Amino acid sequence: MTVKRILVPIDFSGPSLAGLDYAVELSQRVNATLLVVFVVEVIYYAAENVGRLLEEQRRLAETDLARLADRFARRGVEIETVLETGLPAQAIVDVARRRDVDLIVMATHGRTGFSHLFLGSVAEKVVRSAPCPVLTVPKRGRSRSSER
Helix, strand or coil: CCEEEEEEEEEECCHHHHHEEEEEEEHHHHEEEEEEEEEEEEECCCCCCCHHHHHHHHHHHHHHHHHHHHHHCCCCEEEEEEEEEEEEEHHHHHHHHHHHHHHHEEEECCCCCHHHHHHHCCCHHHHCCCCCCCCEEEECCCCCCCCC
16 A cells, blocks of 8 residues: 555644644655645534634634644645635545545544534544545644644
């Protein structure tokens, strides 16, 4: 199996950034391209300003992704960032299909608490429907990437 493109979904939580650190090390060993994906989750509210809220979330995410890419570039790691809007698991799988990804590396923990119990684990949903292997990284200590 040749791994040329690795997708790494992040939500900027400590565990997701630890997953990114793991993916960076792996990509350097196998000389693979990294696609870092952030998904702005669509939440439906009965409100007039939902469009503005999504715009603001996308703008903030673009800024955070640009900072992350810049920080890694200073370390000599080239990453490509992808910003999606939708349901996280579905968006991750869609990007993996569209971009012909060979491997997905993702944290097993991100969101916690009631929303995790109600919505289910994003990692579990991705594992079930991904078009390629998924390497899950368990929750650990603080990542080197977590300084935002």
